[in-house]
Amino acid sequence: MNLIRNNPVAMYLQIADRLRVEIAEGTYEPSGRLPSESQIMARFNVSRVTVRLALEQLDKEELIERRKGKGTFVAGKQVRHQIDTLRSFHESLKVQGFNATMRIIDLTAIETPQAFVQLFGQKCALLERLHMVGDEPIALGRSLLPAFMSDLRREIAEQQPTYALLKDRAGVDITSAEIAIGARAAAPRITSLIAAADNAVLLVLERTSYFDNGACAERSEFFIRPERYKFVLGNRIPAR
Secondary structure, three states, X not given: OOOOOOOOOOHHHHHHHHHHHHHHHOOOOOOOEOOOHHHHHHHHOOOHHHHHHHHHHHHHOOXXXXXXXXXXXXXXXXXXXXXXXXXXXXXXXXXXXXXXXXXXXXXXXXXXXXXXXXXXXXXEEEEXXXXXXXXXXXXXXXXXXXXXXXXXXXXXXXXXXXXHHHHHHHOOOEEEEEEEEEEEEOOHHHHHHOOOOOOOEEEEEEEEEEEOOOOEEEEEEEEEOHHHEEEEOOOOOOOO
16 A cells, blocks of 8 residues: 555554554454554655654554564464364364464483372473463463373474374374463563563463373463463363
8 A cells, every 4th residue: 555645644553543443354363463553654655753653544444553672463362272172272273274383392211290199109390381372472281291201303303293192193183171261470590481471470371281092281371471372271061
């Protein structure tokens, strides 16, 4: 779109109008992220001041959310996690069309924490991965896994979701999981990794999954930035 430079309508309002239409048309789905100020400047050949006025106009209309250091997003755009469906965290991002990736933080054999010795024995594997949407960290996943998972190749662990990794190595399906959801302040290491504010209260999903033979497959915690994440539980009315 070319701006009409001698139009009585100010250029920032013309830009706001164009972005408003694109938001309504779903141009910025599925992530909801708008182009950066610099990209909008280049697109319309205008100054940063003009772009900021346009974004301020959309902000006043509550059409966008501007997050310092993160970018500009369609207001209310959130990742949805269907907790009544047995699906890995990474898979829940991919099925919604998000550009989801994972980055390994740690993968090692450890002494099993005392609370989980009954599930895994004295040794287990620790897998920590940063979950990204585009270039934005959205959650840190910390999983305790059976000890035989500690020799996973890192490049594979960065590509495959937890359930797929476990099924490939164990040769057994995961058929059930217990899930708890809460909120709590996280340690500085965690908030730093997911680019949250110090002492931020994060969503925390705790999940314990089981193989078809009843053995524990994994015990995971996901520390999630709450502003872009929503848990959804579906219910059906029983047939009469």
